[in-house]
Amino acid sequence: xxxxxxxxxxxxxxxxxxxxxxxxxxxxxxxxxxxxxxxxxxxxxxxxxxxxxxxxxxxxxxxxxxxxxxxxxxxxxxxxxxxxxxxxxxxxxxxxxxxxxxxxxxxxxxxxxxxxxxxxxxxxxxxxxxxxxxxxxxxxxxxxxxxxxxxxxxxxxxxxxxxxxxxxxxxxxxxxxxxxx
Amino acid sequence: xxxxxxxxxxxxxxxxxxxxxxxxxxxxxxxxxxxxxxxxxxxxxxxxxxxxxxxxxxxxxxxxxxxxxxxxxxxxxxxxxxxxxxxxxxxxxxxxxxxxxxxxxxxxxxxxxxxxxxxxxxxxxxxxxxxxxxxxxxxxxxxxxxxxxxxxxxxxxxxxxxxxxxxxxxxxxxxxxxxxxxxxxxxxxxxxxxxxxxxxxxxxxxxxxxxxxxxxxxxxxxxxxxxxxxxxxxxxxxxxxxxxxxxxxxxxxxxxxxxxxxxxxxxxxxxxxxxxxxxxxxxxxxxxxxxxxxxxxxxxxxx
Numbered sequence: 364x365x366x367x368x369x370x371x372x373x374x375x376x377x378x379x380x381x382x383x384x385x386x387x388x389x390x391x392x393x394x395x396x397x398x399x400x401x402x403x404x405x406x407x408x409x410x411x412x413x414x415x416x417x418x419x420x421x422x423x424x425x426x427x428x429x430x431x432x433x434x435x436x437x438x439x440x441x442x443x444x445x446x447x448x449x450x451x452x453x454x455x456x457x458x459x460x461x462x463x464x465x466x467x468x469x470x471x472x473x474x475x476x477x478x479x480x481x482x483x484x485x486x487x488x489x490x491x492x493x494x495x496x497x498x499x500x501x502x503x504x505x506x507x508x509x510x511x512x513x514x515x516x517x518x519x520x521x522x523x524x525x526x527x528x529x530x531x532x533x534x535x536x537x538x539x540x541x542x543x544x
Numbered sequence: 545x546x547x548x549x550x551x552x553x554x555x556x557x558x559x560x561x562x563x564x565x566x567x568x569x570x571x572x573x574x575x576x577x578x579x580x581x582x583x584x585x586x587x588x589x590x591x592x593x594x595x596x597x598x599x600x601x602x603x604x605x606x607x608x609x610x611x612x613x614x615x616x617x618x619x620x621x622x623x624x625x626x627x628x629x630x631x632x633x634x635x636x637x638x639x640x641x642x643x644x645x646x647x648x649x650x651x652x653x654x655x656x657x658x659x660x661x662x663x664x665x666x667x668x669x670x671x672x673x674x675x676x677x678x679x680x681x682x683x684x685x686x687x688x689x690x691x692x693x694x695x696x697x698x699x700x701x702x703x704x705x706x707x708x709x710x711x712x713x714x715x716x717x718x719x720x721x722x723x724x725x726x727x728x729x730x731x732x733x734x735x736x737x738x739x740x741x742x743x744x745x746x747x748x749x750x751x752x753x754x755x756x757x758x759x760x761x762x763x764x765x766x767x768x769x770x771x772x773x774x775x776x777x778x779x780x781x782x783x784x785x786x787x788x789x790x791x792x793x794x795x796x797x798x799x800x801x802x803x804x805x806x807x808x809x810x811x812x813x814x815x816x817x818x819x820x821x822x823x824x825x826x827x828x829x830x831x832x833x834x835x836x837x838x839x840x841x842x843x844x845x846x847x
Contacts, residue, residue, distance in 0.1 A: 450674075
């Protein structure tokens with residue numbers, strides 16, 4: 364009787380991790396590109412956090428705007444100080460869910476629907492992504508466009524040719540099992 | 545197996561089935577918030593320019609940044625030949641500033657009107673942190689050197705054109721960004737000269753306190769003001785403390801400064817202690833300042 368309890372307890376713990384399995388990416392990459400007449404701007408963030416819950420088909424991502432690296436340091440300052448106002452809105456976040464369940468085999472295209480919050484403004488967005496499973500890890504990548512104006516980011520008219528109206532965002536996350544507590 | 549045992553197993557299996565749903569009630573984003581590394585975050589852009597207006601700010605550019613600057617002061621003569629186009633007189637300073645590291649900068653410049661060559665070393669040794677723990681201010685040590693053979697501009701030195709007059713300004717800049725819009729700076733300074741004034745009553749070394757502040761009125765525009773108080777002013781010449789109010793405007797790589805001031809010169813030792821007119825709108829006293837600084841990145845980050 365006691366042995367059976369112990370066995371079931373072990374089974375319970377084991378199942379608990381399998382059922383509620385969550386995966387985390389701690390060094391996710393998000394890159395954005397602004398192609399404009401005067402100059403092309405590219406910035407990369409290598410410290411994006413993301414968490415995936417296959418059980419509930421939920422996904423979330425969060426990043427510090429400060430962590431974006433630009434080719435020119437002055438752009439980093441202007442991005443944070445004059446455009447994205449990272450003192451007031453330090454993070455950009457995404458919260459959404461996978462439209463379909465995940466199959467076990469090979470790379471597959473999935474659609475994610477959710478809400479992206481940048482500069483304090485939240486927008487609905489649908490993202491096409493490729494998910495691949497290798498052993499117990501997942502890789503997720505994709506790209507989408509964001510309209511700068513949607514997020515109330517002010518660009519002075521005199522600099523309107525320096526910054527694109529629509530910015531291309533690319534992402535690449537490597538998920539590993541999330542150890543809970 | 546008895547029925548009781550069966551029941552127990554059912555209960556436990558039920559618990560297994562429901563456990564994940566009850567314990568994972570925590571929002572995924574909340575979970576991520578706990579995952580951010582607990583590193584100090586430093587304030588950036590306490591001021592946007594390395595000069596507040598007249599003097600230096602606590603700002604240093606990032607490593608490899610070369611600043612090419614062109615500073616101007618325009619004013620009218622109170623009497624004599626006063627019919628020049630726009631302004632009777634102008635003083636221009638051409639400068640180069642280079643950031644050897646993110647915290648250490650050097651610079652040189654030449655001013656046309658008083659024929660002063662100046663240079664400086666600037667080191668940021670304390671950075672204000674955004675997190676609760678940490679530094680409440682940023683601090684910068686500044687050492688400048690200026691030299692001139694011109695003894696006409698101020699009449700301060702003896703009339704020997706063969707002697708170069710060196711002046712040294714040591715300044716400690718202490719600044720705090722109070723909120724995203726408002727920053728203030730206080731800067732004790734000490735000025736010494738290689739050759740004293742020709743008047744023995746005048747102090748050879750002078751000291752005092754500088755004050756500066758900026759208020760951001762938009763993403764790219766801020767209002768700035770600066771004032772220097774000299775504790776032991778010159779005695780042989782009547783001098784006034786320099787004051788400036790102006791607008792700083794940054795356009796991508798170009799920083800523009802428009803200012804109203806009574807300061808005519810650019811070297812610290814000169815404008816702080818030898819400004820011979822007060823701040824008002826009379827000809828000879830009112831100076832319009834226009835500074836343009838272009839930032840060039842000599843090294844670029846790899847992405």
